[in-house]
Each structure stands twice: as C-alpha cells, then as structure tokens.
Amino acid sequence: MSRARRSAGSVRGPSSALTSFLANLGVEPSAQLTTWGNTSAINATDHAPADGPEVMDGIDPAGSVTARNVVAGPSRVGEGTPSDHEDDVAPPRKRLRGASVDSEDLDADFEPKSGPAAASSSKPAVAPTDLANIGEFMNCGECGKRFTVTAYTKEHPNQPMTWLCVDCCYAVGVDPFAKPKKAAAKKKAGGKEDRGKVVHYETRKGATPLGDICIGIIGRFIEDVEQLGDIGSINLDKVCRIISKSRRLAPETAALFYSADRQELSMYDCTNLVQDSYISMAKLCPNMEYLYLNLCGQLTTDSLISWSKTFKRLRRIELFAPFLVRKEGWLPFIKSMGKRLEGFLITQSPRIDLEVVEKLVACCPNLTELRLCEIGHMNSDFLRPLGKLRHLTLLDLSAPGTTLSDQSVIELLEDIGNNLHTLNLSDNPGLTNEIVPAIATCSNLRRLYLKHLVELTDDGVAQFFRTSLSPGFETIDLEKGHELGDGALRALIAHSGHSIEQLNLLGWRKCPADALAELRSCKHLRELNLGWCRNVTDFTLKDILEGCNEIEQIRVWGCNLLSDAVPRKKGVKVRDVVDSGERANLVKVIGIETHAI
Template sequence: MPPRRARNADGAVRGPTSALTSFLAGLGVEAPNTNPYARREETADEAPLPVEEVSARPSKRRRAVSVDSDDLDADGGGDDDDGSSPGPSGSATPSGATSSVAPSTLKDIGEMMECGECGKRFPVTQYTKEHPRKPRTWLCTPCCRPLGIDPYAKPKKPRAKAAAVPQRQKKDARNKIVHYEVTKGAPALSEMCIDIICQYIEDVDALGEIGRDRMDRVCKVISKSRRLTPETAKLFYSAGRTELTMYDVTNLDHNAFVTLGTLCPNLESLNLQYCGQMMTDTLVHWAKQLRKLKDLELFGPFLVRKQGWIEFFKARGNVLESFSVTQSPRIDLETMEVLVEECPNLRVLKLEEIGQLDSDFLVPIAKLKKLESLAIISPGGTPISDAAMDELLAAIGKNLTSLDLRNNTELGDETLTSIAKHCPKLTHLSLAHVGLSDAAVGRFFWALKAKHRPGLVHVDLEKGHDLAHEALTALIAQSGSTVRWLSLLGWRNVPADDVAALAACPNLAYLDIGWCRHVTDFTLKDLLDGCPALTNVRVWGCNNLTDRVPRRRGVKVVGIETHAI
C-alpha cells in the first residue's frame, strides 16, 4: 500500500516523509538537503539552530516547508509581516538593515568583496550575481537561493557583454584590409560633371567636345556598371575619332559593332574588352569599313571563326602593325600562318589563352622580323618547350624590347639563357609562374651586367617561390637604377634585408612584395625612405607588418592586415 501523503493544517500537500522529518518539521526545523551538489553550497558557519530558538520562530516560518506559489503571492513573496526577511543563515534580519555595503563595481575574479545581503566577504567568481534589489552590490553563493537566484546560472553580467563588443569589433578589424593613402580634397568640377553625366547617361544626347581623356573617363565609369548599350555607345562614335577603347561591350551585339565601323571609319586603334557577342561577320564588315586600322585588341571574341580572321588579315595586310587577342579558341595554326604572311609589318603580337597554341605556332611567328613586343601567355595546347623558345628568340630576339611569357609552366632556366643571349634591347620582362631557380635568375642578371645591357624597366617575377637572395641581389645590381615596376609576389623565402636593399632603386614607382614572409615594418620604412618615386606598394600576405607600419604622403600601401589603424 503506497504511503499516504501528509497534509498541513492549511491544507498544503507534502510528499512522503520519515517520522524524524515529520517531527522536526513540527518543530519548525527544515529537513536537511540530501542533494550532494546543493550541499556544497552550505558554509561551515551555518550550524543547526538550538531547539529553543527554533521554537521561538514565528508560526509562519514553520509553514515555509510546505508553502506554495499562491501563499507567496498572497503574503508578498514570503516576507514576514513585520517587514523582516530571513538571512542566509536562517536568522531574521530587518529589511534595509541587512547590510551596509556601499555600491561598487564588480571586482576581478579571485578578489574579495562584501556580500550585499549578509555583509560577509567572499571571493568573486565568474558566477557572482548582482543583488536584485540593491544595484551594484553583489551576492555570495549562500545568499543567492533565498533570493530566488540560481548561483550557478550562466552569467549575464554587463561586464561580459561589454567585453563581447570589443572582441567582435577586434575580429572585424582584423579582417579589414587597410589601404593607406592620402585623402583627396574636394573633387574637381570636371569630375563632378562626369559623375552627373554617367548617372544620367541614358538621357544624354551628345557628349560634345569634352576632350579625349574625359570621354575615356566617362566610358570607364559606365562600362563598370555595364550600362554601355547600343544606344549609349553611339555617344563615343564620331567620324573624326582615330582611337577608341571600350572597357565592357558585353551588351553590344553584331549590329552594334557594324554601326561602330560605319560611324568611325577613320579608326587607327581599336580596343574592345569582353566582346563575347562579336561574330565572324563582324570582322568581315570591319575588313571593308576600317581601312585605316593599324592596332586591334580584342578580349573574348569566342564566336569568331577562322574564316573571319583570315579575311580580316588579308584585307588589312601591310597596314596592321599590332594584333592582340585574348581567349579565342578558334585561332589555329593556319590562321597564324595567314597572319604572318599577310601582315609582315607587325610590331606587336599578343596571344593569350589561345586554345590551340603550342610550340608549332612559334615556327611562323619566327618570320616576323619587325616584332618589338611579343606576349605568349597561358597557351592552351601542348606546353611550349625551352628548345622551341630558343629557336624563336634566336630568329626575332634582336629587336624585342618587351617579352611576356607568363604561365608557360614548362619553361625554365634554359629560357633565361636564351633571353640573355638573343635579346640585347629588352626593357620589359614578364616571367610570372615560370619554373625558375634562384641561382639561374642570379646568373641571368649578372650576365646582362657583364654584357653592358640596358637595365630593365618592367620586371615581373611573380610566384617565383624558389627565388630569394641571389636573384634579388643580382637584379638590383643590374637594373636597380632603371626599374620602375617590380613584382616579387610570392618570394616567400627572400630575406627582409634583401628587400630593404631595393631602397637603392631611385625610379621604383610600383612594388609588389606580397607573401614575402620576412618583410617587417622596418623593411617598409627603408623602402619609403630610399625610393623617392614610390607611389604604390602591395603587401598582401606580409603578416609581420603591424598597425604601426610607417607611411609617407603620396604613397599607397595596399594589403596590410591590421587590428587597428
């Protein structure tokens, strides 16, 4: 038979209890807490009260064991009728006189404070709670439960919230890339007018005589937002134009390109970027319309087939002097042979990301004896070998002033030997993503110096992961007085002192030292102090730089990952 539930005099129901518990409850003594975790909260000074003191308790205290929520609501939260409240040790303490602790800020964890309820000193922990009725006073653990507070609840102190905000701001600041540059003053009136024109470009009937530079600026702005359409493109057409550059012609179709050729018959230089809608018939029309065209640069003419290229080359013939094309899968070996045969006066040739380009293409190119600038970048066919490149440079290298062989992954140190041997007039050299060794690059520049070759002006050795001391030392010795543009991006092992030696380059204006892991604030200070022409420095991945990196008026340092400005 299950034990019967006992009822108090007021009808409150209690759970089954032992005889001893019932006897003590009748005397007003609460049963001991058998929860092993709760017992830890009891302090040593909380000794059992004498029976005499227990019996002297008010009758209402004897009901505390079985009081329910309705009683609390009716009696004002369980406080005594005379305004007193039980203290942490069970003794009644008059309200308002329980503690004379003055309000104060919560101290650091481990320090001692006085309890705002009982006045005893206690060590501050991460769980220390604020007194609910006495702001800015704090409770010891035994005083929490009588006040209805869980002493081990997750802390929600203002101190924790205040700490979280700077931490979040600190993380956001760490992810922010700081661009150190001089803040410009008020914009020029011409710039303000250009911005207004670009904002309402669809409503402009004609640009008038605003000058070639400003017209180019307008074209850049509206191309950036891809608002260059067949209607707005007509603003840049005129019979008197000899040069035209359009930076994003994605929205121009075949008819718009035909209109271009009709309204600009005197063009000598044409540069179109993102011309994906150009078709074979477009070049056929231009072959008849643009009879003075000498310089053609196209980015992305995917749809133009071999027949269009061949007809255009035959029509232009000796007039064409510069041909640059990027991302055209239709150009094959036959197309290249026709180009070389029909356009022998080419001075500039750039072939980038051509799907079928391989070593066989170099054979006809070797017949272009007047070439001054050659770029063979990211070939899509079989990788070009060092031997094939040596034969090409032996045939045309004597007049080359610019050579760009980026992303030819199979070329190596032997190509450097060929360049030093066959290209005496070279001033611009780009060998990014080419497998070169530190010793070979060092020998290359020392060889140029020994032959009294002119110093290089533009040097791109990006992603030369193995390049370090020997390469940079020789480069500075041979081209330090002439170099204006230099990329050492990815030279992860180059010493900081060697980078600082670039301070001996008086004409250096652009420098990329991204991912040069040993660069420090002192390295950058040496460069700023020693390079008077420097205007742009790229430092992505140089994680030894701090927020105290030096600055100089007129020099933009891009890529500093810092916690604060």
C-alpha cells in the same frame, strides 16, 4: 504554466468572443469554461489553500515549474485521473502553480510529487507524434484516452509532441479554446511577410544617382548628339570610362563615342554591346586606327567579317575576351588588314588556332605588337611561324592552353629576340632555366614578365641577370618565383638597379630581408610588390622608403612580420587597406595585415 494561464486570462476579451462564437455553433459553455473567464472562481480557490496539497497528489501540481517536475508531471497523469475529478480540481491547481512559483514551500510541493513520479514510470506513456489531421483520433498525452483532434487541440506543456484531450487541458491548466488556429495562421502570414521583405530588401533608398540620371539622358538624346553639347575628345574618353564603370555602356549609349573623325577608341566595358553595335562602330568610324575593346564577349564572327570590309585604316587592335569569334571571322579580318596591321593583341580566345596564326604571319609582316594571351589552342607549334615576324617589339605568349617548350621558345628568340622590347612568357609551367640564356641575348629588352614559371631557380635567374645584354630593365615581373631568393635579387639589382621602375617579387618567400633592403639603391623604383615575401620587416620598408625617392606604391599583402609601426615618410603617404583617402605624391603601402584588423 502559471504564465500561460495568466496570459490566457489576460486575453479575456477574446475569450468572451470565443464564447459567443461557440454559442453560435451550438456549443454550450460548460462550467469549466466559465471558470476560465471567471476570476472570482479563481479567487475562491485561492481562499482555500488547504485544497492545494490534495490536488497536487491527484493531478499535475506545479509540474511545469521545476525541472524535476517535468518527469513527474506526466506520470501522475498516467494514473488516469478521471475527468470529473479533474473538473473539480482544475481551479485550485492553477492557484497552486502560481503558489509554487512564488512561494517558498517548494519542498512541500515536491514531497507529494515524488510518490506519483515513481508511479508514473509504470504508466502507459503515449508516444510523441505529430498532430494528426482534424477529425482524426489520437491518444491523449495526459490520460491516454482516445480523443478527436480539433483545431483547438493543444500540445502537452510538459511532453512535447504529445497532445491533450479537452478534459486534460483543464487538468494541466491549458485553456482548451485559447486562440486556436489564429496563432498558426498568424505565423503563416508572418512567413509570407518575411518572404515579401526579401523582395523589399532589394529596393533602393533615396534618389537615383545623378550619374545614372545623366547617362539616361544621354541615351535618350543619343540620336541628336548635337543637343548633348561638345566636351572634347579627352573628356569623351572620361565619359566612356564613367559609363563603363557602372557597366552602363549599352548599344544606345555606345553611339555617343562613334564619329567619323575618330582615330582612337577605347571602350572599357563592352559587355552589353551586341553584334550590331560593333558593325555600326566600324561604319561610323571609318578612320579608326587604334581600337581597344575590353570585355567584348558578344563580338561575333559576323562583326569581324564586317570590320574587314569597313575598317580601312585600322592599325592596332586590342581585344579582351572575343570568345565568340571563330576562325571564319579571324581569317578574312587578318587578310584585309594585311601589311597595315601593326598591333594584334588578343586575350582569351578559345578559337584562334595554328591556321589563324600562320595567316597572321603571312599577311601581316609589319606586326610590331603581338599578344596571344590565354589562347586555348596554343602550344609550341604556334611559335615556329612567329619567327618570321622580325619587327616584333612586344611579344606576349602567356598562359597558353598547353605549355610552351624550352626548345620552341629558344628558337623563336633566336629569330626575333633582338628587337624585342617587351616579353611576356608568364604561366608556362613547362619553361625552365634553359630559356634563360636565350632571353639574356635579347639586347633591347626593357620589360620582362615571367610570372609563375615554377621551374626557374635562384641560380638560373641570377645567371640571367649577370649575362643579360639588356641595358637595364624598366619592368620585371617574377611573380610566384617560389624558388628565387637573394642570389637572383642581388644580381637583378646589380644589373637593373639604375633603371628599374616596376618590380614584382610576389611570392619570393625565402628571400631574406637584407637582400630586399638592397632595393634601396633602385632610385627610380615606382611600384614594388613584395607580397608574401615572408621576411619583410618594418626595417626593410624603412630602407626602401628612404632610399627610393620616386617610390609611389608598395604592396605588402601577406607580409605578416609588418606591424603598425611601418614607417611613414614625412610628406609621403603610406596607404593601407583601411585608409581609403588618397592624396597625391604619397607612397601607398597596400596590404598591411594589422591594419585590416
């Protein structure tokens, strides 16, 4: 309270302005008002400390200062101190409050309070409510009298949500005319400023990156490509990667990569390309043979129909996410490609159905690479026609809409398994150990992806590696083979240890550390994923780092037995999640938990 008073006192300047403002409104400054402004009055009261105790009895003394008083304060008020009495008392009370804060006679203060406090309970308390609208009536939280709410109405300092009449303001020591609405108005303004700041928060500091400036220039001069200079096709691919990296590949900039002599085109982020970009692509690149488009979500049926007329030499097409292309687009496209088509690699399409696949098999017998990954309509029925594609070396049937059945896969592999070089049957929860013998008979298989086949067992996979006719795998991905363990791993190493280059054992949680350490005999291993193999220790990594001379990268996310002491081979880089620097010829060990902390 005393603080509030002081602060009010310190705003003397404004209060005089308030006085003149009130004078304009015809409000005559009363005695109390002048008291507020008049320090000499306060001083005068200071001179009469003897008044103090009496005052305290009558009104709220140092009520706000101590916790005990909080209860006592209001109750005293309830005694219904008459306003004229208050008037006399107000100045001394202020002083008293100051005294109660600073002085040692707190005990003296309390004694008189206790009496009134007891009385307070009997007083009619005013229920705490929100401040009513200006002009309405409310009951004073101090004296209980009805008063008119004004812009200056103040909250009771000790009883939140109750409000004071002007007279009680003096009694309680609140300046009844202190910065009334202004405070609220300022708050609102502050809120608005804050809201504004949120917008400002997004403004960028500093100059535009040079790369963005260059991309802008390229876009501006795209019509006049000669002006941009020739940097060669390899660098152009690099430029494409750079532009894609910031998702700046737009219809304008994409034209940079179209030219009549182009045979290969890879675009790494086609998100912003529209139908016309795809149509003009085919028209401007009639000699295209290999096309790879990533994130081509806006590729439409019409673009594909247009392609079927304009791409006369296309042999391999790889599309990621051509959602919008309907059957009406695929069918004419496949028909026009005919025997020329060697690679048809589609990931994520909800619209390719059995009819499209049958058409593909009928029209394109020379297919060597086929990917139907994440195809919504896919099920075991799709596999029957595929048996006619005898030249297939790459087959990817991962993550179908409905899981494939063992029987259909076995029949398919009987037909075409011999030539297969790469096989991907990931994310088919329905496949079991039954398919293992069929895969084992694929004599040319070098890359095998069987991610997340939950039904595979340790014995089944071990049996597979014991019987496989493959001369040795380069890539094996058995991610999330939760049941797999040392039997499978030892058989794998025995079968393919001499040839394996990439190995993914993520989620082999039961695999013991000593079996994993056997990986040291895989001399050509380059990339290894040991994520969530819970038994990996520093010593396991030491064995692998020492044994595998060509190792470049080891991922160890979730291997929480690893410590900071992970060995680092000399001249070999160990990379963890924190270390962002990269140097060539060094092994990256990614995902060590303790490094992230």
